[in-house]
Amino acid sequence: MAGRIKIWAALGISLAVLLSFYFFILPGLIKQQLISIIAQGNPGYSVTIGGAAAGFPLGVRLSDLKMEKGGQTAFEARKLNVHADIPKLCGGSLSLAIDSALYGGRLKGSVDYEGTSASRGPAAWRFTFENIKADECGLLRFGKQLTGKLSGFVEMAGETGRTTQGKGRIEFTVVNGTLPFSSGSMGIAALPFEKLEGAAVLDGGIMDISRITIKDKSVNGSFQGRISLDDKSFAHSRLWLQGHLTFSSDLGNRQTVIIAGTVSEPSLNTM
Secondary structure, eight states: HHHHHHHHHHHHHHHHHHHHHIIIIIEEEEEHHHHHHHHHSSSOOEEEEEEEEEEEETTTEEEEEEEETTTTEEEEEEEEEEEOHHHHHHHHHOEEEEEETTTTEEEEEEEESSSOOOSSSEEEEEEEEEEEGGGOOOEEEEEEEEEEEEEEEEEEEEEEOGGGGGGEEEEEEEEEEEEEOBBBBOOEEEEEEEEEEEEEEETEEEEEEEEEEOOOSSSSEEEEEEOOSSSSSSSGGGGEEEEEEGGGGGGGGGEEEEEEEEESSEEEOOO
């Protein structure tokens, strides 16, 4: 009888420890790790998360995530569901699955680290996004605001804190929006589109753009080129794209054009 009591007491203590970890310790750990993940990938931004609580099954509910720069909100998510892979965590690696309603759409993805810290070491990220209202997201305001509904995916792998030097790929589609320009010999401030599609590969600080196509009743076109990524700010990255545009108002004449400058101040010029 005494032996059984000891076994049940040990089980009770173990359960209490596990429940304490799950309800009181894990939410705080996930909160701090996620702040570290976002801050590492977005230097110059302050990142805050208002609250963290245990969720089911085996997850954490986060609230009021904000990214700010210069007193302006660049990104905001009211609620996020984050699930940690407990077996992997016990084995010494951090793996998080993230799901959030966002700007009228949805963001889902995963972040995997070889160790238990999000502040160093190799890592891999993969996210899909659907029907995000681009004009409501400050992170997509590169000088001027891209508009439309954004969908697609991005996946990257590399050293934590040196994301631009890693490898990855991205594909996206934006519908019913406008693509802004800051200057150029064509004198066009923005191109309207029914659909804007693109695909690119990242390798060692260079984003090779295999295609960007724009389709609208008034204009159609396609581009290829590259973006040399700036380590501190994507908006300051240098771009060079060459392609063609065909305007319906120009009797279908095809014009060869170049988009050059920075991501925040692209210029549209004829060759």
